[in-house]
Amino acid sequence: MPRASAADAAETARRVLAVATDLFAERGYAGVALDDVARAARVTRGAVYHHYGSKEGLFLAVADGLQAAVAAHLVAVADDGGPDPRARLRAGSHAFLDAITAPGTARVLLVEAPAVLGWQRWRAQDAEASGVHLTEALADVGVDPALRDALSAQLSGAMNEAALWLAERTDDPAARPAAHAALDRLLDAAVPTP
Amino acid sequence: MPRASAADAAETARRVLAVATDLFAERGYAGVALDDVARAARVTRGAVYHHYGSKEGLFLAVADGLQAAVAAHLVAVADDGGPDPRARLRAGSHAFLDAITAPGTARVLLVEAPAVLGWQRWRAQDAEASGVHLTEALADVGVDPALRDALSAQLSGAMNEAALWLAERTDDPAARPAAHAALDRLLDAAVPTP
């Protein structure tokens, strides 16, 4: 008995996405069956396939949503970080770290996504969303072009690992300051000291 | 018709492990069925279950083997890196990077393993195999104890990402020197400059 208007359909898609985001964050990709998602969203698997095509398609939508949220927060903070490129680099990096440690985000984006989507697809998507800002900031700060890409990748890896490290230490109040302090050291290393 | 002596059994287990290592590296965990492994090793799935208990058990054995190889190479190089702790830190780090970029290693250890085994189990195993050496080296070099763990995690993340970054650039001869140069910058940042 499908009594779905266009608005109802959009609502259904949104509800499925929200439920899937929670479940993937909790149990990981392999740990959740599409029937779990469907039941929690009060539809059947047919609806899920209609809107997202496949389990991988659903996961991709989930990852996209989380990544967009992280990038939005990053850009917002960096934009009022002042004109000094070094300050912008720092502000943006710390903002990234804070955004990606939001409750279910790190696991989906940093652990599941590379395995599910493949590392190269994940890397491309990450680069498009937040990586560009890092690479750009490194350029603004005067990093040797020959090292820029390599350094960008390694700093990105450092921040991602910091996020996962933090996610396991939510009860230790000293962890977050320590992570930010360590990150500052690495960022200072990146900029050619004046 | 099982005519298996003890030596034959060990040979079977070894052959299955070798085949599984190749397949997991090529297609990832989800992309390989146990029947593929069994056929390639000229046995049935029964033999695989007998020796490794489960698909996850088989993957764990594969990951263990690769991680042991990486750690062995790391230790070997670091041990003749001389007595200077800073030189040992550098030598060990570069050795790690070289070892983990061996053909199928990075994907299994850095992309599949965290998702399959769970990040915490993977982290613990990685810390036991190579992480301890990094943390120890940082201590020897005089890193503030409050930052040591955070910095160790972030440097580890940087190296892992460098490895994956390199794995996608096997045809670019400038990539590896750039990765090592960028890594040196981060390592220099870690040691309190005298």
Add this chain to the structure above:
DNA sequence: CTCCTTGACGTACGGTGTGTATGTATAACC
């Protein structure tokens, strides 16, 4: 040398989960 226990598999089966084909009623456009 014989018994018998155990290890090293092979075989058969059930359960779960993905994807696809098909049906259907309502919304949307003409």
Add this chain to the structure above:
DNA sequence: GGTTATACATACACACCGTACGTCAAGGAG
């Protein structure tokens, strides 16, 4: 107001994991 397309639900085929069970040789125990 008839037609088409959309938004689902239902049913089915298929793949794959895990487990229960069977089997035959190896390796002592006597």
